[in-house]
Amino acid sequence: MAFWLIQALNGISFGMLLFLLAAGLSLIYGLMKVLNLTHGSFYLLGGYIGVAVVRTTGSFVLATLAGAFAIAVVGVVMERFFLRRFHLQELPQALLTFGFLFIFSDLAMVIWGSDPETMPKPALFDHSVQLGGFYYPSYRLFIIAFGLAVAAFLWWLQEGTRVGAMVRASVDNEEVARALGINVSLLFSLVFALGAFLAALGGVMGGPIVGVYPGADFDVLLLGFVVVIIGGLGSLKGALFGGLAVGLLDNFGKVFFPELALFTVFAPMALILAWRPSGLFGHE
């Protein structure tokens, strides 16, 4: 029993990291129809910056903020100066974002080398707590709580605020939104920044449990895709549900079928795709 609970919690905490990543991917696609292949880089660079800041200052909070805000700025620059010219042209968008994936990946290699880095856990959560009959690392519980808090915040942002209403209006009909005086181009930058911010946040927070290593950008990008394919691009609910599902599938897959680790994630994705091409919560 304890085994199942521990594995489930491991899966859920990893799923929350995937949710942070996929929420941004999904938001960006939902508003501007950009499939951001650089999203994995945002995660990786956020993680590296976080490690660097924690080494120099010793503060986990500062590391998180520095990583997330720095990458949000990178996101805005990418959106303003590059992606904007290719509104609704998926091929140049794919080339651009893939190019940046390579550029950032190689730059990270130049700056941080090819050895994996580990982020130390914040002191506050550097211990285990007793849950019923077993001990469990409190940091993972913190990630679960944090992920849920972010989900609640994003939901409030989307449904309960003026900015959210403007985003929803722009998703429905961009031209009408512009005609209503909504500054759609500012929204684009904001949402892209928010997406980058969330991905980087995932990178820093994930540092202590999955590590920061060359190739993590590709790995998480692919898992992020699986999340949004299952949940449906453009849906917050889909990102949360998909994130949890992929986190659990990945974790239990690795435990029970280590040879076919990725397969346990991709096979259900293919089934869902066959059943609902636009994902569980996506709309045509």
Added chain:
Amino acid sequence: MSALVVSDVSRNFGGVQALSNVSMTAEPGERHLIIGPNGAGKTTLFNVLTGTFAASGGSVLLFGRDITQLPPYERARLGLARTFQITNLFPRLTVLENVLLALQAADTSAFSLYRRLRANVPVFRRAKALLDDWDLAAIAEKTAKEISYGEKRQVDLILAIAARPKVLLLDEPIAGLSAAEVVRVVGMIRRLPREITILMIEHDMDVAFELADRITVLHQGRLIADGDVAAIRNDPQVAEIYLGAD
């Protein structure tokens, strides 16, 4: 046998009833106009007839054959052709190539991987003859995105009639045209062979009354009136919708 029998057709979009229980019949060779204010469900009716949208209920018969469940391309093969409200051509292909694609659809050898397209001389000749016939030979080598809006409308119509359909659906073929272009396109519609049954959505009442044998009026997804020109002209409900709406 009637060309088209629509029985009790409905279509809803996530709870919004765009068409409710519409029934109508078009006889062979008829010029059947469909009118109604914006949002009346006219284009939705066309999309259900062509299979772009599935009907939520009801049935559609084409010359006695139930086509309600058929995909759009099979309906087209049975002789149901359409134009689009927003012109829908192949923008980066030439006008001649546009027409070739329309003719090739009816050609039994269309799904051929190894024959040369250019070797299909009869289809080429027919495409050129068609453009000559409709006075569009001058723009044959221009791409569809280069030609004027009025020319696009004409090419749109030619694509629809190229494969000699039995029933032709025209979705506002003269909307947005200049007066001279309207005369030209209306002339084209008049010139179409009488054996083609034509259903046409039109906003311009004068044109509608001039062309129609029969008129169906839709309003908010429902059929309001159905009859010949005189009957519709004198229908108080129709007058109310149109006068009330303006």
Added chain:
Amino acid sequence: MNTEPRQRNNAACGLAAILILGMLALPYFLSSYYLGLAIEMMIFALFAMSLDLLVGYAGMASLGHAAYFGVAAYTTGLLALRLGWNVWLALPAGVLMAALTAALFGLLALRTRGSYFLMITLALSQVAWGIAFGWRTLTGGDDGLPDVPRPALNLPLHLSWSLAGSTAFYYFVLVAITVATLLLIRIVISPFGFALRGIRESEARMLALGYNVWRYKFVAFVLAAVFAGFAGCLYVYYNRFVSPDYLHVARSAEVLLMVILGGAGTLIGPAVGAAVIVLLQNLISAYTERWLLILGIVYVFVALFAPNGLVGVFLEYRASRIKRHVKRLNS
């Protein structure tokens, strides 16, 4: 309009003849290193042209095309290595496997379009990568399969032509690529290829005209995989090695880059794009370790400055020259 295209056709045939003669003479001028480079260029040219059938003609941007290249390479490599199958059996088996994989993936991916299609082709190709990477007992996992033997061509009349030498293998690839390219050209100029261009321009109109759009897209998807698979089989014989890298997303993206860099929808463009990238990679890798960085910059540059590819740049240049010429004549 009858004379001009024919003249252009003659010119194209002339150019092709010169190119082929040049290619035939190449082994007499090049060292085996550069001959290898030429082989690699030809193989990737075919790979890029196969993707062009999807991207440039049918308008379906796939980001998982390396899956078919890799599946075919693994199949052929395994059959040649483990079961000792000769090239006449192992190569068609590889191509067949690529086609079957594409048929399966196509059933899923073709239900979507645009960015979704891009993402799903990518994710599906990753399934194939996951199998190659994870199923160590069959595929050798990360280490790949080394020592795939170069084949000998067993011809009728008990003739056998060993392809172990680089010159012999070069000619083998040259013949194979030429035949495949001619087939591809035939496909794009056929009524089927024409219909694909129609689908690229407007699916809704094609449906309204009576085309079974799905069937065309499915056949195009499988055909593209067949040619990609053929390229993959040649590559495994050339490299004598296959690893999960063959079907990695990076390779799928690279072949997409080749297509766009050269000019989608032209066949010749993607072939040129492939040659340029292969050449760059070999030249630059000799001087610096930062190939990925430079490749990334190439991606960004192509998107920014040559979205219609080198062929597009060439055509624009010619059009502007003609315009200037006409202006001069008028004044």
